[in-house]
Amino acid sequence: MDTMLLKQFFIEKIAHSSYLIGGNTSCAIIDPGRDVDRYIEAAAAEGLKITHILETHLHADFVSGHMDLAEQTGARIYAPAAGHCTFEHVPLSGGDTFRIEDMEFHVLETPGHTPDCLVYVVADTSRGGTPVAAFTGDTLFVGDVGRPDLFPGKARVLAEQLYDNLHTKVMTLPPECLVFPAHGAGSLCGKAMGAMRFSTIGYENTYNPALRIGDTEEFIRSLTVNMPPAPDHFARCSDINRKGPALVRTLPSLRAMKPAEFHERMKDADTIVVSIRDYATFGGQHIPDSYHIDMGGNFPTFAGWVLPPDRDILLVTDSPTQAKEAVIQLRRVGLDRTIGYLEGGTHAWVMAGYTTDHIHQLSPSEVHEKLKDPATVLVDVRAREEYEAGHIPGAVNIMAMDLRTRAGDLDPDTPTIAMCRSGHRSSLACSILKQKGFSDVYNAAGGITGYIAAGFMKT
Incomplete structure (x- = not known):
C-alpha cells in the first residue's frame, strides 16, 4: 500500500x-x-x-x-x-x-x-x-x-x-x-x-x-x-x-512604544528607524533619516539587502499586526534586532509635537514636466538589465541599494527624481538620498510602468 x-x-x-x-x-x-x-x-x-x-x-x-x-x-x-x-x-x-x-x-x-x-x-x-x-x-x-x-x-x-x-x-x-x-x-x-x-x-x-x-x-x-x-x-x-541560528524564542520581543520613548530610543547610535508603510504615505510624512521599505514590495529581500544587521530596528507601521508580520519577515533574512514599533504611527508622532520630513510623489505627467528642466537629474534605480531593456533617455542608472555607497556620484543640491518599475524601490532610494543630505528629492510614483502607460515613452 x-x-x-x-x-x-x-x-x-x-x-x-x-x-x-x-x-x-x-x-x-x-x-x-x-x-x-x-x-x-x-x-x-x-x-x-x-x-x-x-x-x-x-x-x-x-x-x-x-x-x-x-x-x-x-x-x-x-x-x-x-x-x-x-x-x-x-x-x-x-x-x-x-x-x-x-x-x-x-x-x-x-x-x-x-x-x-x-x-x-x-x-x-x-x-x-x-x-x-x-x-x-x-x-x-x-x-x-x-x-x-x-x-x-x-x-x-x-x-x-x-x-x-x-x-x-x-x-x-x-x-x-x-x-x-x-x-x-x-x-x-x-x-x-x-x-x-x-x-x-x-x-x-x-x-x-x-x-x-x-x-x-x-x-x-x-x-x-x-x-x-x-x-x-x-x-x-x-x-x-552553519553555526545554527539563534532560537527565535531568545530574540527580543516586539514592544509598542509611545512617541516619547520612541524618540528617546532612536537617538542611540546603534538604532535605525524603518518605515514599512506604502510609499505615498511615507512621502507625505515620515520621521527624518528613516529608511523606507514598502511592505507592498519585496520587503524581506530589500531589508536584508540594505539594513545593517548590527543595529536595533524601530518600525513605523500602519498597525500592530503589520509590525508583527514585519518582524517575521525580517528574521527570515537574519535581521533579529527589531525591538519596537511606534504606537499610533506618524499621527501620534506629530500629535506629540515631533518633526517630520517629506518626499514629494510625482505622477507620470509631473515627472515628464519636471524632466523638461535640464537641471533635473533622473536616477533609474533598477538593476542594470532592467535599465538596458528600456529607460528614459538621459537617466543615470544607479541601483537603489548601491546609493548607500554611490550617492556621491550625484549632486545633493540638484533636483533629483528616483524612478524604478513601480515606485517601491525608488522610495527606498529616496530615503537613502535624504539620509545622505539630498534636499530636493522626488519619487516617481508608478515608476516607469506608469510613465509608459501615460504615453510618454514607447516600449
Whole structure:
C-alpha cells in the first residue's frame, strides 16, 4: 500500500519552498524556514511525528529553521558534511542512504550553487525501487539551475562542478522522477526560474534552457556573466546557518512604544528607524533619516539587502499586526534586532509635537514636466538589465541599494527624481538620498510602468 505523503510550503517574496515528506507515523521536513509552526501544525494534522530535518545546503538567502524545529520536536538534523556545521547533526556525503519507514533516501553530492549542495533522491519501496522524487535544493530549479557566483573567486570552479553534477548525477535519474526545488520564480538564487513549483527530470532535460547548453564553457559563461546582483544578506546567511541560528524564542520581543520613548530610543547610535508603510504615505510624512521599505514590495529581500544587521530596528507601521508580520519577515533574512514599533504611527508622532520630513510623489505627467528642466537629474534605480531593456533617455542608472555607497556620484543640491518599475524601490532610494543630505528629492510614483502607460515613452 502506498503510504508516502508529500506537502509543499511556499513563502512568497523570498520564493522559498520547503517540504514535509512522511509515511504512516513519522516524517521529515526538508529545508525548513525559520517560522516553524507551519511544519509542526501540518505534521500534527496528519498524525505524524517529525523525526528528520533535512538540509540540502547552507542557504544563502534565508535563515533556516533547523535549530528551532529540532528543539521543539526532538528531530535529528541531517546536513551536508561539506558544510562543516558546528551544531549537532548527522553529516551526509554522496552515496549515503537512510530510511524513513518505506521511504529510502539516497544522497547525491552536487556542489555547484554552493560547495556543499546535496540532492535527496527518494524511492517509495512500498511501490518499487525506482526514484519517485528528488529534492534538488538550489542545484536544479524549474527552468533554471543554481547560480554559482555567490562565493568570491570560486564562480568558475563551482559552475564547472555544477555542469558535471547536473549531467552525470541529477539528470541521469528516471525521466518520471519528480523534481522539488527549494525556490521558485522571484528568488535571486537563480537567473530565470519558472513559475511552476515542481517538475520532472524528463521535462527539465527537454526544456530547461540551462540544461540544453551542451558546451561546458558556454554553460560557465551563462552563469558567471551578467548575473543579477546578490543582496547583502546572501553573504551572511550561509554562515548563520552553519553555526545554527539563534532560537527565535531568545530574540527580543516586539514592544509598542509611545512617541516619547520612541524618540528617546532612536537617538542611540546603534538604532535605525524603518518605515514599512506604502510609499505615498511615507512621502507625505515620515520621521527624518528613516529608511523606507514598502511592505507592498519585496520587503524581506530589500531589508536584508540594505539594513545593517548590527543595529536595533524601530518600525513605523500602519498597525500592530503589520509590525508583527514585519518582524517575521525580517528574521527570515537574519535581521533579529527589531525591538519596537511606534504606537499610533506618524499621527501620534506629530500629535506629540515631533518633526517630520517629506518626499514629494510625482505622477507620470509631473515627472515628464519636471524632466523638461535640464537641471533635473533622473536616477533609474533598477538593476542594470532592467535599465538596458528600456529607460528614459538621459537617466543615470544607479541601483537603489548601491546609493548607500554611490550617492556621491550625484549632486545633493540638484533636483533629483528616483524612478524604478513601480515606485517601491525608488522610495527606498529616496530615503537613502535624504539620509545622505539630498534636499530636493522626488519619487516617481508608478515608476516607469506608469510613465509608459501615460504615453510618454514607447516600449
